[in-house]
Amino acid sequence: MLLCCFLLVTRSTRAQTTTDALMIPQNFYCAGAMYTTNYWTNYWEGTFKRDNGNIGKLTTNTYSFFGNYGITNKLDVLFNAPYVTTNASAGTLKGQHGLQDLTLSLKWLPYQTKIGSSVLGAYAILTGSTPLSNYEADFQPMSIGLHSQWASIRALVNYRLDRFFLAASGEYIRRGDINIDRNSYYTTHLIYGNRVDIPNGNNWLISSGYRSIHFNAEATLQQTTSLGGFDIRKNDMPFPSNTMNWTMAGVMFKYSFDRVSGLELTAGGDYVLKGRNVGQATTIFGGVLYLFNFSKNKPKS
């Protein structure tokens, strides 16, 4: 029969995200739309890397709307709402689609100091996420997500020297149980009940790059690790509570137009270098952002 694997949907809001040190000024609002495509043909069952003729290439497309508002210069609120479609190029399993999970974040800059001509900042980012629709989570790898509520806290340190920066951050993610449509399931033993314990996780990320008023370029390297879960056995189906680990490298670019004040374009990609119970995914994204100024003293960027 068929089998395969699943990759947690990757971040889609990349400009002023929950993983960078960019803050939006007070009473500014940044609205954006992003297209992300994510695909893989190889995946890992535990540590066993394989492809699957019953899946072929699994493609996940994400269309997301997001926003970022400056409550103060040091406190932002962000949201992201994605619509996701999946499709397998081979096999018989039907692709899924639907509104996925709403994430809401608070991003706070409690501490910033100048050291000579450089700036050191410390950030805290709280994120909460909840499904926006009753999509099927127990149809991996076709499902559009895990249908789990989760909350996370990230601490980030950013060091900036002129136009170059280096940032490092760590995140702890706590995931809630989910209810599936079955009343028994096998992990490392058979469990009776429809409630599934989704493992918590953490993420470590370093990024470095160049930021000017008009152009940003950065590279990232990150490691996401499940704190629990279990491996997909050889030729088994994936399951929402599998351990899912991956090391991913990526680049991101952003360009702000001079002529059209407030308009920005962003694009980039990621690649999974190494994983466990995930697909070796390539991600490419592109988006458009527009900055609105709701503050009283208009001119100022």
Next chain:
Amino acid sequence: MKKYRFFKIALVVSLPVLFLGSCNKSIIDPTNTYKPLAPANIDINADTWKPVLITSATTFTVPAPDAVTSPAYVADLNEIKGYQAGLTSAQRAIIDYWSAGAVLRWNEILRDLVAKHNLPPYQNDDGSYPAPSSTNPFAYPQFPFANPPYAARAYAYVSAAQYDALVAAYYYKKQYNRSAPYVNDPGVNALIPKSTLPSYPSEDAVVAGASVEIMKLLFPTEIAFIEQKAAEEMQYRIMAGANVRGELTAGQSLGAQVADVFAARARTDRAGKAIGTPDEWVQLQTNATSRGDQYWISLESPARPPQLPLFSKVIPFLFDTLTVVAMRPAPPNLAGSAAFQKEAAEVLYYSQNPTRDRQAQVEFWADGIGTSTPTGHWNAIAANEFVKENYSEVRWARNLALLNMAQMDVAICCWDTKYFYFNERPTQANPKIKTLTGIPNFPSYTSGHSNFSGAAAAVLSYLLPDRGTKFTDLATQASLSRLYGAIHYRSDIEVGLQTGAKVGQYAVQRGQSDGAGN
């Protein structure tokens, strides 16, 4: 300013805690909450019930027990007292677990092993598939691949062996009429509900002995795990004050002796040859073509050989092999016929217009790889009902044996139909039909789920008439889930339910005449 900073710190500390704490993490497995078994009726005359295979309890050896005044018995009592003087919480958990019932827990263990071993082999580099080997069970792919027919047979053998072993045990229980340890010695506490059933040989040990012996054959890579479970159960009986060691030893021995009768049958019931040969697989295609039908091809990549095509030849429990052929339904709609196209169009509709409710139904009944199979699902349904009935162990075993013999026999009939007609799945006829669950690797007509569910509903409705249409409603849902999942035509599920009900009636007739009453 200071106050502001305090609030800031409070916010920083409390928000993450509130946030992270808002995710609900609590899994409760309802099978861990079952109450200790307290039979409403000990079925003292179960020695007169009709067994499945054994001819007489007297063909087995159960030595007379030691006198209750003997030093050996007194030593056994002291062993109980020693445990009871210092029970740990882990030991109490063992008592809580096993006191729900031996037949119930062994049925759960079997479902667990089926789910664990229900994995299709991964292909070789050349695109062929390795087959599990009972003579080399640890080599990849491990033996067995507990697919639906293999599993149905396993459930039948384990349940029937437990039942016959308990019938034999009742004979000796009455013959030797030994009271429970807590009756013979007031210094022994009964940590589970007391029973007036004679305690030599122990019914728990009989069930364990039979289960271990037959499961060694069915799951040869799991012997250590199975033996450890049995040892734990024996320890439970002693710790709970329910049996002395001598009663357990005699019980395990009797259970194993009875199970050997079943193991001998299992070795010669033709299941070992069910995989067939490449020549036989080609012959199936020829048969379909000669009927003017399109023959089945595997929709897996690489194409996988058909699943146990000669399972149809396995010897059933409830009737003979001629009856299998006699019950074979009329042919499916010929590929390309108007009736066929109409049904294929309906499948395409369900493929293209899924609703969330239908998808939930498909997932609920998927019972695909890595699950305890449809038979395991129906065992779980049955077990959930049986725990409410406070059955004796022997009635538990008898009722599961009726259910699971029907499951095995309906698997034989269903596989006979599938491989006699060898027709194509909807997706083979129309690749636009994408499915909401995996397509099983065998022909379409008739639906396995419908056969299993029709048979299970007939047996359970007989055993529990006060449940009304509960089981037939569930069977209908199970069979419709296969149409909604876009892997079966409507005629597959309708005819499958009918065959299932017919096979189920054979088990009902057996139940009506086995001396156990309803």
